Structures are given as structure tokens and as C-alpha cells.
Amino acid sequence: MDAVRYLIRHDTRYRYDQPVGESRQIVRLTPRALPRQRCLSHALEIRPQPRRSENFIDGFGNHACSLHFEHEHDELFVRAESLIELSPPPPRELAASPAWEEASEQLAYRAGRTFDSELLEACGFLFESRHVRVKREFADYAYADFLPGAPLLLGAERLMRRIHDEFTYDTTATDISTPVTEVFDKRRGVCQDFAHLMLSCLRSLGLAARYVSGYILTHPPQGKTRLIGADATHAWISVFCPGMGWVDFDPTNAQIPSLEHVTLGWGRDFSDVSPLRGVILGGGGHEPEIAVTMVPEAERAVLYPAEA
Amino acid sequence: MPTGILHDYRPHSGRYDEMFVRRGEARPHWRLFAERLGGFPSEELVQRAEFVRGAIEADGVSYNVYADPQGMRRPWELDMLPLIISADEWQTLSAAIAQRARLLNAMLADLYGPQALLAEGLLPPALVFGQHAFRWPARGIQPLGGVWLFSYACDIARAPDGRWWAIADRCQGPSGAGYALQNRIIVSRAFPVAFRDMHIHPLASYFRAMQESLARLAASANESPLTVLLTPGPYNETYFEHAFLARYLGFPLVEGQDLTVRDHTVFLKTLRGLRRVHAILRRLDDDFCDPLELRADSALGIPGMLGALRAGRVVLANAIGSGVLESGALFGFLPAICERLLGEKLAMPSVASWWCGEPPALKYVLGHLDELVIKPAFPSMHMDAVFGHQLKGEERRRMIERILAQPHAYVAQEWVRLAQAPVWRHQRLLPRSVGIRVFSCAAADGGYIVMPGALGRVAANAGMEVISMQRGGLSKDTWIQAQAPVTRATLLKRRLGVDDLARNGVDIPSRVGENLFWLGRYADRVEHGARLLRAALSRVASSDADGPNLAGLLEAARRLGFLTDDDKESDKDSEPAATGADNTLEHDLITALADPGRAGSVAANLRALAFSAGQVRERLSLDNWHALNSLGQLLDTPIGSTDQALFAIDRVMQACISMAGFAHDDMTRDEGWRFLILGRRIERLEGLAGLILTPVEAAPDTREQMLEWLLEATNSIVTYRARYRRAPELLPALHLIVFDRSNPHAVSFQVDILREYLALTARELGHPYPSLMIDPLARRLEDFDLTRFEAEDESLELALGTLRTLLREAIDCAQNLSDEVHRRYFTHTSRPMLLRRVA
Helix, strand or coil: CCCEEEEEEEEEEEEEEEEEEEEEEEECCCCCCECCEEEEEEEEEEECCCCEEEEEECCCCCEEEEEEECCCEEEEEEEEEEEEEECCCCCCCHHHCCEHHHHHHHHCCCCCCCCCHHHHHHHCCCCCECCECCCHHHHHHHHCCCCCCCEHHHHHHHHHHHHHHHCEECCCCCCCCCCHHHHHHHCEECHHHHHHHHHHHHHHCCCCEEEEEEEECCCCCCCCCCCCCEECEEEEEEEEECCCEEEEEECCCCECCCCCEEEEEEECCHHHHCCEEEEEEECCCCCCEEEEEEEEHHHHHHHCHHHC | CCCHHHHHCCCCCCCCECCEEECCEECHHHHHHHHHHHHCCHHHHHHHHHHHHHHHHHHCCEEECCCCCCCCEEECCECCCCEEECHHHHHHHHHHHHHHHHHHHHHHHHHCCCCHHHHCCCCCCHHHHCCCCCCHHHCCCCCHHHCCCCEEEEEEEECCCCCEEEEEEECCCCCCHHHHHHHHHHHHHHCHHHHHHCCECCCHHHHHHHHHHHHHHCCCCCCCCCEEEECCCCCCCCHHHHHHHHHHHCCCEECHHHEEEECCEEEEEECCEEEECCEEEECCCHHHCCCCCCCCCCCCCCCCHHHHHHCCCCEEECCCCHHHHHCHHHHHHHHHHHHHHHCCCCCCCECCEEECCCHHHHHHHHHCHHHEEEEECCHHHCCCCEEHHHCCHHHHHHHHHHHHHCHHHEEEEECCCCCEEEEEECCEEEEEEEEEEEEEEECCCCCEEECCCCEEEECCCCCCCCCCHHHCCEEEEEEEECCCCCCCCCHHHHHHCHHHHHHHHHHCEHHHHHHHHHHHHHHHHHHHHHHHHHHHHHHHHCCCCCHHHHHHHHHHHHHCCCCCHHHHHHHHHCCCCHHHHHHHHHHHHHHHHHCCCCCCCHHHHHHHHHHHHHHCHHHCCHHHHHHHHHHHHHCCCCCCCHHHHHHHHHHHHHHHHHHHHHHHHCCCCCHHHHHHHHHHHHHHHHHHHHHHHHHHHCCHHHHHHHHHHHHHHCCCHHHHHHHHCCCCCHHHHHHHHHHCCCCCCCHHHHHHHHHHHHHHHHHHHCCCCCHHHHHHHHHHHHHCCHHHHHCCHHHHHHHHHHHHHHHHHHHHHHHHHHHHHHHHHHCCCCCHHHHCCCC
């Protein structure tokens, strides 16, 4: 397999009912540089012009940009455009991964045990966080796929498939405040819910797993042309496997991400990496309109018809 | 027998007693105090206890208890007997506390930086990453001066062998130092001679060192640093202390909304405009500090604060994320960490503890449950300590199950039989478990200064093991003996000095000014409404209800918003039936008085008044506050009749008058106070002008009949009668309530005072005086030719027409001034024209 390139356009538009006098936003729309992900170009377009903007690296190593607006405005528009190159992942034998209990044991603290930097980083993703719970019921659910001695990555793949099979994708069943326990009971949700659920299962087994925010390539139905803005941001998870590093799993699509998932960043859960988060003075009634388009570079004309 | 109370005290065997070696024999460093105490006749002890209780009440020392059915504020509980610690013992103790503070600061530097402690296995990752209090957004932020932990408090207690143990670390924003100071002020006055003779360390030097050290950390090249104390507000449990400390330290007491961040710099919105803030002493939990990067639902924080910290533009004491060290599960790891980070042996042991996340520790805990106390490893779990020996049967089984399910979430500590000390209860000495909270703050040289004193904490009941102020615990002043006689420091005196008052005035937050302004407006509106309704109700009661007299009065009440349109309609419908009208009218008037749900009612204005007052409570004297408190409750009892209503109005009026008295005679006349007066006068100007308009606009034949109630409602009837001794006539009445500059209820009087205070405020706060608004009105009032009212018929109507225009101008003027005051002093919108250059 060869490397592939994608153009991604991510538009966010807030239309406020009343003028906003002051606004501060933090955007996380710049893809991280990774061993198999190169960011060839990236640009942020912001309207109105912020009085001040500043790039910084957050506590998880993600690119973040803080914006401060001081002039009255009734609309905020942010466009992020990126050209990304993905290389194929190395072949990975899931069954050859260590037993999950072994991984869990390696991550646990024992008197006098030291942690190398990779293990230590993983330890940050072992515990509960705002949207991820560590509970007996999640461990019980996961045990069916994590039989004693089962290879970790094989267990993760099975768990991913089972969540995909047993849960219904339903955009109306949940919202961002729905607790993961309720998602578990209802067996319904969206990508974010499934990611939080899978994280809850893995962390309840004592494994390190993180939330990944990014984009996924969608395929228009046979014979139809690609629509601009029809895509969406996506979320999946990554689990830490000692000796093999972090391996991604997408429970929404029952896929191991390879050449169609572009990573923006990661955190313990959604709240650490929401693409846009802010505080405004004034305003009201401000659900954003979001439009994402991800196309292979060859289809550049979809986004730039004028150039064609 | 004078030494009776000492002999009657029975120290608990098997526990360390702070005061006595054995029954009747005081420890050496207590002897002097014991002799004095034993020498007092019992009546005198009762008196001194009464003095302490009274002082607490008089100073308004309180502690807010959440969900307390008795009402939110509870008086602080202070035992009159101090706890005394010898000079030698203190030396060891304070060195140990200072070392622990250095250690914890070094740990924070590591945990939010390289995390070597975790990599080297000296600290379990679960106790860091597993805690809600670990703030990821704070990773990599380097605080000014390398100080993460500026103020630190340690709860310590003594084991039966007499050794002190650390039992809890307070790293977030430790409370109690202010209460300790307050305790000292009171108890040292209860035993002034003993206090002097025993050479007790004063506390003031500690607070001065704290001021200096913060100023040094926040040092700025071209301005003297401004430090503020950030509080969550009046609903916080220790708000009293925030207000007290702020006043004592000379720091403005601010809430999140008082601060704003511009260009990574924190500013205080003051009455004089934006003032740069260099250091923030934080009593707000870190999670609430910045809704942009921390808890998004926090309404108490300052958006952009983390950006300012990242840019190194402000000192935050303590740093974001310092609460991560408050877990008792860390205790077992501290000795090795101390060796690693400081290269020293940990001086004071922590209470023996076993973190269940380690299998050998877990095994030990399950095997020795009866000797242990189980606590959460993560303070955010809000679980109470459980004494193993009290767990039986099913309860015990469930606890073990919980521990096994999540061992890393629990820590077990040795059940320490706390030391005891005598407290004064029921006119004798009784033993109670005690511990102390010791305070320290970072010094400019990288070390820590320890307060030579402590907050003594006493369990509420005999045999109680848990000491908590939330659960009715008692406090003690803690006396540290000095090696040599001490000189009294003077910070307290400075607090009361003229210079300080003047200086503090500079940084009055705009929010305080705004609340005082509205306090003034509502206070006058309540008074005005009550007086008007009294005039109406007394006429209804005396069946003087018909005629233009009452109709005009009701019209005025409507115009001023005390009666609403709903009332008007019901009034109209029932107009033909005389008696029915009375009943409906009576009901409407009572509603306008007492229904807080009715917009514009006196009761609704009272609520608004109480709210504004609550926001500036720390600026009101206790008596003033009591008057306000009682005002809030005056209309709480249901009112069923006109008589009851009139009675209630009398009480409201009395309270209003005492409040007005406080405003003039009780409050410091700083810039904040001036806004209170501005509020009162603007309100009265608008209300008076609106009231007088009714008769002025009325038909000529009904006009004179309205003058009686007009004089009554403007509180000028007595003056009128004294001056003229006859029924009200138009000219003298209008003169008295419009033009007479000596009548505090006249329009001209309000205008004079407003001009005076607006000029003063404008001068002091550096804004232009709004002369275009108020001066023309003053001129026209002065120039008005009163002889025009001597005329009759058309000429008189013309004169009244001019007056009518003038009164309308007065109303406009009041409203515009109110907006102007708001815009100038209370809101701080940026001025883009100044910041942007046009290309």
C-alpha cells in the first residue's frame, strides 16, 4: 500500500441571536504530527479577526489555539483546512500481542517499579475521567472478549466488533451530557458515546486507553457524487499495548483505522479535546453549524471547483 | 477552694493531655496560666466566657454551613481557654512544617513538570492521574518564582506518646489563618495579663511577611504590585474569613466577575477603571478558576486566566493543580520522596497509612481492620472516614467488597487516639480531643515562614474522634511561647489607620460600587413606596375612599410602579359599587405592599434590597446588617387586613429610618459609600418628581385636594403644618417639596446633593463631571419665578405647565444619570477605537 493524501475542510459557524460583546475560544483543529501522519499544510481562517490569537501545546501534546474577540459580533466563523498524508501501518499480528492481564500488571504500581516514558504516558489514561467510568459492570461486559490469557489486541478487536454489533447508531438517543452508563443501558449512541463506552470497558480492566478525535473518509453511495460538508468529525479510541505501542480501534465502524482516519488529537475523553470550546459574553441560542469535507487529494476539485 | 476547677478536671487515662501531666498537675509551660485560671472566682470565669461569646457575636465571626436548616450563617465556636505550646517544642514543630511545605512544593514542580517521581516509582501514578484534582491543563505552566504552593496548612495531632503527627495536608487554598487571628484577638483580651506575662508570639509579623512575600513574587518594574483576594462569594463556608483577611491584609476582596484578562494580563475592574492585578491570593477552588480551560460551567472564574499564567503575567497563590497533594494516600511515600527531592530526612512523621493500591498494604489492611480508619484516597470521593472497629457484620462485608473492587481508591490510617485538652463547658473543664492546623507561606528566599500560632481544633463532643468545623467542632486560640519577651507588631493598628482607609479606597471593585448604588436606590424606593401606600391605606381605612383625593393617590402609585396595570383594571371594573371597590382596592394595596411575586411591590423591592446588601455584606456594620436582615423579614408574616398592613408599614418605615441613619452616621465615607448616596438621591429625585407630577397634571378643581396626601407621601406634612398652620395650599406646598433647598424631601435638595457628590466622585475617580446633565436642571430650579403661582386661572395653568416640563426633565435627568454612573464606573467595555489604528 502507498501513502495517501487527503484534503480536509472543517467549517464551524456560530450565529448568535444577540450580539456577542466578548468571546474567548480554544480551538483544537490542527492535526498532530505522527509517525504515519504528516501534515503537509494547514491553515485557520477566522472571522471576525480575533484581537489576539495564540498557539500552544496542551497538556496532552495537542495543538491548540486560543482566540480572544473583544468587538461586538453576531457571527463567528472558523475554517480549518489541512492537507494530510497517511502512510500505511506496519503489519500487526493481533494474536501475537501480550496477554491483557500482563499489560494490566505492567501498568500497575508496585513498590520500587520504575516506568519508562512510554509506560508513564500510558498511565495517564488508566483512570476515570469526566466521561469515562471505571466500574464493575463495564469490566463484566468486556470479560466475554477478554478471556483469561487472551492477547490484548485480539480482545480489543473483539470488543470493538461486539460494541458495533450490539449497539445501534442513533443520533437522537444521546447528547454530549448523556452519561456513559446510560449509553450502556440504552445500547444506543453516536461515535463519541461508543468511544467513551469502549474506554470505560478497557480502563475497567486496568488497561490504558485514550480518546482520539479526528476525521474519517466517507464513501458516497455508488454512482453519487461527493457532497461538500456531508462528513463529520469522528472519534475512536487507542489502546496501549506494551511492546507494541498505541493501537487504534474504531467501534463505530468496527475498523482498525489505517488509511482513512485522520487524527486531530487525543485526551482522556471528549472534554479534553473538543474541537472548539469557548466562553462568550452576550449571545444566546448558539448551536453551531458544522460542515466537514474530507476528500482524497485527487478529488481536490470538489472543494475548489474554480481551479478545475 | 479557688483551684477547684483544675482539680475537678479529669484527664483521660491512655491519652496525652495537653495541659496536665496528671490530675491537678499542670505541665511546666502551662503552670503560669493554670495558676491564673485557678485563681479566678468562678463568677469571673463565667464572665470571661461570656465576653468571648459576646465578642464573636459583635465581630460577626461566622462559618457558613451548607444545608444547615438553622440558616446559613452559624456563629464561630471559640473556647475561651487557649492551647499553649512551649518554645522548644514549637521550634521543632515549625521547622518540620516548613520542611513539609518545601517538600510539597517540590513535588508539585515535579508532577506538573518532568514527573521524575512517577518514572522512578517513588509515587504511584494512580495517586496523581487518578485524582480529579490533577489538572492536565496546568502541565508545563511555570509559576513565577517557582512557587506552586504559596500558602500551606498542615493538620497535626499528638499521639499518646506525645509525638506530633501530620494528619492532613491543605494545599488548595487553606482556610483558617484568619479565624486563628480572630481567635487571638478575642482570647488575648479575655486573659490579657496571662497573655502578656507568658511572652506569647504575636501573629501580625506572619501576615506582614505574607504581604511582603507576595509583593516580592509579583514584583513589577514600574508599578507597585496589586494583590487581590479571590473569593467564591458570600455563600462560601469561610466567606467571613475571606472578608476578614482581605481587610486585614489590605487586599481588595474580589469575585471572578471583578477580574478580566486582556492581553494575558489580569485586571481588576475598579471604580477608577481597570487596574492591573499582579498577584491573586486564591480561595476559589482551582477547577472553577477558568471556564475556558477548566470547568466549563463555572460562573465564578475568569476566562483566560490560564493564558495569563502561561504567559507568566500574574502570581496565583496557590497554583492551579496544587490540590492534588491533599490525598492522605500520599503519606506513606513522603519519606522516600523527601530524601530524593530535598536530600533530607522527613522531620515529622505522617500518621501511619497504607494505600490499598499496593497488594502487600491491601493485605495488611484487610487483616487489621479493627485498628484502622478507612479513608478515600481521592478527596473528591467525599466519603467520610470509617473506623474499622465500628464496622460489624454486613456493613463490614460491604466495605471489604468496596475496597477489593477498587483498592487504589482507599487508604487506611492508624487509628490515633488524639490528645486531649480541657475546654470550658457547663462552667467546668472537660476533656476533648484536639488537634491544630498550622499555617505557612512561601518566603522570598525559597523557604517557608510558619505562623507562630495555630488554629486549635476541638471535637464537638466527648469521645468524638473526628474534628470538623462543618460538624459543629469548636476552635481554640493557640499560644506559642517565645524564648524571650516579644515586641508587639503593629499590623492591626495599621489596619485601622487613616492612611490605610484612604489607600484601600482606590481599589474598590466596581461590583461593590454597583451593589452599593442599588442598595441606595432600593432603600429609598422601599421607603417611598411604603409611605405612599400608607397614605392610601389610611384613607381607605377611614372611608375617605371616594373623590379625586384617593384617585389621584392611586394614579401616582401606578405611575411610580407600586401598583400595576392589573390593579387598575380590577379597580375600574368595580368602581361603581362603592363597598366592593373598597375591598378590591384594599386587597390590591395590600398586594402592592406585601406580595414579593408582584413586580414593583414594596416586598419585591425589599428582596432586591436584601440581595444587593448581601453582596456587600463585608462593608456593612453588624448593626446595619441586622437592620437589613430584620427588614427582609418584616413582610414575611401574612397580612390580612388594612390594620395589619398599616402596622407592617410602620415597622418598615422604622427600619428604613434606621438604615438611612446608618448610611449617614455609620459607614466609612469612601468612594463606595458615595455610590450608596448617589443611588439614594437619584432614586428620590425620580420618585419625587413622578409623585408631584400627578397633582400638577390634574384638573384644577381636584388639584388642591391632592396636596394633603402629597405632603404626607413626601414626609413634609409636619413641616408644612408647623410653618403655615392651615390647610395645604398650592404655592407653599410646591415651594416646600420642589424648591425648598433645606427640605431633604424636596426636588432641589436632591439636585444639590447630586451635584456635590457627582463632582467629588468625578474628581477623585478621574472622570469628567456630567455637568450637561444636572447643571441645567439646577439652574432652572433656581431661576423659577415662584410668584407665577400667585396668579389664577390661565396664568397659573401656564406656570404649572412650566413646572410640569421641569419635573419631566428631572425624571429624565435621574434616569440618564443612573445610566451614566453605570457606564462610567461599573462596566468596563474595551474601547476598540483606541486599540485599533485605522490603516
